[in-house]
Amino acid sequence: MALTGLDIFKKLPQTNCGDCGVPTCLAFAMKLASGGASLDLCPHVSQEAKDALSEASAPPMREVTIGQGENALKIGGEQVLFRHEKTFFKPCGFALVIDDSMEAAEVDSRLESLKKLRFERVGYELKTDLAALKCASGDKSSFAGLVEKVKGACDLPLVLMSDEPDVMSAALDVCGTGKPLIASATSDNSNAMTELARKHKCPMVVRGGSLEELSGLTEKISKAGVKDLVLDSGSRDLSKTLENLVMMRRSALKKKFRPLGYPTITFPCQETQDEMLEAIHAAVYVMKYGGIMVMNNLQPWSALPLFVLRQNIYTDPQRPMQVKEGFYEFASPGDSAPILVTTNFSLTYFIVSSEIESSKRPAHLGIVDSEGLSTLTAWAAGKFTAEKIAAFIKKSGIEDKVKHRKVVIPGYVAQIKGELEEELEGWEVMVGPREASEIPGFLKSWQ
Amino acid sequence: MSYSAPIDRYTGKINKVEIGTGDARVQVGGETTQPFYLFEGEMPNRPRLAMEVCDEAPGDWAKALEDVLGDVWDDPVKWAAKCKDEFGADLICLRLLSIDPNGADKGPDEALEVVRKVADSVEIPLIIYGCGNAAKDGEVLKKVAEQMEGRAMVLGPAVEENYKTISAAAMGFGHNVAGETPIDVNMAKQLNILMTNLGMPAQRILIDPSTGALGYGLEYTYSVIERDRLTALQQNDAMMQMPIICDMGREAWKAKEAKVGTDEHPEYGDPVKRGIMWEAIGVTSLLVAGADIVVVRHPETVKLMRSTMEGLGVK
Incomplete structure (x- = not known):
């Protein structure tokens, strides 16, 4: 059974020596109770107290x-x-x-x-x-x-x-x-x-x-x-x-x-x-x-x-799975294949990549670190902005891999087109489909 | 310290929904416990496997599917018959792809014709799923509902934009409705409230929670079904006690891992067995979470799930 801070405090030396890094024994006990510290930090605790506390504070499943x-x-x-x-x-x-x-x-x-x-x-x-x-x-x-x-x-x-x-x-x-x-x-x-x-x-x-x-x-x-x-x-x-x-x-x-x-x-x-x-x-x-x-x-x-x-x-429901930032290649893209960018939320990546794959068209897909947020949410949270996309494209080295200077952004963030063109001098920014399912059609009409 | 079994008791139970008519009708739902927890409650109806049949020949399905369905997939009647007679499907999920305005854009009459033929040729109950275009699905399913009155089919997916049309038609002509919301407990509940407010009996509604394939968002679907089910059982929430239907086949077989050949990914192993496992393990997780009907594509998945459910003590 989990102990309260006070239960733990009673078993500590109560000298407030501060050797554990916390000024008082009570504060240390509170930290122990919340799982924010380990009993090993106290050099003075008795073996008896140690046994009692480690038994009681042991996690319910070892x-x-x-x-x-x-x-x-x-x-x-x-x-x-x-x-x-x-x-x-x-x-x-x-x-x-x-x-x-x-x-x-x-x-x-x-x-x-x-x-x-x-x-x-x-x-x-x-x-x-x-x-x-x-x-x-x-x-x-x-x-x-x-x-x-x-x-x-x-x-x-x-x-x-x-x-x-x-x-x-x-x-x-x-x-x-x-x-x-x-x-x-x-x-x-x-x-x-x-x-x-x-x-x-x-x-x-x-x-x-x-x-x-x-x-x-x-x-x-x-x-x-x-x-x-x-x-x-x-x-x-x-x-x-x-x-x-x-x-x-x-x-x-x-x-x-x-x-x-x-x-x-x-x-x-x-x-x-x-x-x-x-x-x-x-x-x-x-x-x-x-x-x-x-x-x-x-x-x-x-x-x-x-x-x-x-x-x-075993994926943490509070921390969506993320894909590593970088360019991903589809169907051996050459120097004229289109460049698409999207966020690093794993589901966004999976859906977009599976649509690109199913189109069998060559493409460079740029995944921008947006802290695991999906396109609209990332844009709203300032994690998928013109500035971030431009910085990503510049440092990615993609400019050495393609001859053209066109980049496709998701339809849901069409509003950043102008801003992105300002950030990326010499580039044309194209607005892609809103829904991934329209990507194959979009790629087939790509010139 | 001695052991005593920590048995849970639930205050709520899942609605029983009847699909189809006559001897071939199927009942789903009725659980008084979490899925397959027979040590503390009942699961009077085993989860059902619906096999997907499309009203037009699929263009790009995996080879593993073509091997077993390719001889019939240009004819929905033959396809449905094979699913029933050879593969032992519990239900047929007829997907009206041809009505898609971005595809063949066929009208309600043509769709109805196919539904009627399939319904008349197989006795097992039907689920009629539209193409995903809310307006068109509403228009077509309304017609289908009227003309197939009293057949107690499942019509869907009813979504925010067309639930009024679809549930009104289902209600008026003796069908069930599957309401789809994007992987969210509250939105699922909200849609159920809206439909019942229109007069649709709760006992004729199914929840379609939106399905992610293994590796492609399965964990979201898995957890939302678990939460739906706990809300229904532990909190006795009448607006969450509808049985759950999951449209897994098309999601599973869309995955790269289910369909690429060994030429592209030799390390992935046998493509046929891999495709089947991609679907079957995904379906297993939906059943363990709480699905009552799962739509699948491969006959081997049907067989494996039958054995699995038997192994779990539900026949």
Whole structure:
């Protein structure tokens, strides 16, 4: 439960020493309560108070990091049930399964997939996040061999899938320093698995046959000192998994129920044999609180839509997605292709660019940084003005790429034509259509 | 600390709307909970899949669509029959492209002729969507409503500029109306209020929230549907309790990612499966958000969504 500033103040030294950078303990407590400061800033707070406060001020859902370095995946830390209430913070991860009973050629092809399943979209990289290594053979040296091979060939963090502590221990001896995700602790093996997670300082999946059982397990494991946990509700069908994901998220956020205050993992790979349905199950979990989706089939044709869905769902509703400022080329435009400009609101860009593409006409599309606002709004807010457009065109270098000096502005800002011609000496400013759907017709009549 | 399931209760429920007549009629809506949350409420009618049929042959549809529809798409009657018989469509969404003043500019009589033929040849219910030109859609749908009296079709999209014409005609001749607003809860509610003020029964209105494709504004549609639905269920707001219809097929298949071949983007993989997934994953998100009817183009999407809904416990 969130503490008030006064609750926190009572646990502080109350010396007003100012060492934390804030003049008084009360002011510091207020900052802590609002999330504007961290308790570490106070060098004098007692361990007892620290424990009490960090327990109480811990976010309702823990954030868990898998792997290390720039490829590490951070999941959890979510604060809302619906993205419109604030935003979903930590994009979920996709894992591709490789098991130790697969032929070497299959293993190689999956390793290759992990490298290839990367796409760039509006300046963001979309990629697979994890390799999920599964011990299907039951043999620890076979599994350790696979781990060794994958570790050498792929720089993504690993999920290690085996319920046998012996097998897990052998795998961790190979890759334990890389903070792989141990999967899984169950009521049958939790003591031994917890010991391994503690020894190797690794995050761990906990699987229960029901949410009651799962809650009991996480409580026990966290008391034993392993707190970076990921929840597997144990269900392997779409309907029950959806229900469990909703129950876990609500328990964590609405009831502040600590035993379920962790991110989740799902297994579309174990729910269906159909590769398309597998992707659709994963899509449901992207929207409904899945933290990691473990996939048996992840091909470019399924990965691209899934990754774009993740990008859409995890976009901050208060901060529209923006496209990087610059010129974008269509159909290898030469030095006589028309120049169009518009704003950097991603939807504006998508709509305009898809219309230009569908016209199959060459064009240079200039995207002006308008802080993510759409054309009319940007103009009204002074973010898409003659001055800004002129400055953009001059610094963009487009003048070296085309022979002509004509630029097309969106029909909705026709009023800036005169002003823009003044700013851009020697240029003719043409007023384009108001609606993107009229762009193909406009381009076809371009001389 | 022991676990107890955090079940929510809702005060509102979604209206039931009947489309079509006789044995083939379809009921949508009636939910008493969020989509597929069967652990705390009911979803008496599974969401329906309407397949899009156009009254003129499409010029530039993706190859994945041409492969399965190309043999029938110059004839809306054959096209509709194939959707019903072979592809298992729940409804047909007949889009009157030919009435577009910027296109073939056909008149109300010609449009009516097509509607009548399609309606007489397939028993499943029809959604008649105009070309998007508000004035022309109003003129044509008025005629269609009159002449197809009592067939309980869905007419739309009714927008700010033509809702009076379309809802008056729908009201007078026993049809339903789909009101479209640009991705905004308050505007959707406002249009519902305006239509009901004219006398249109709330039980014959559908909300079309405007649909963005995967990667092209889907997140806006997704969140506005979630908000529509929460307003209806949690706040018991009668002006938001209409079932939701989403026109996804044409948006999904407009996306570059759904239609480019491997020559342009080899890294995108199989173009047919990719196109289907672009549509199907978009539709999945609309269903999870709360759509009751989704208009789609590819038969494989229909199949996948059926299996998915079954998997979610709604048959």
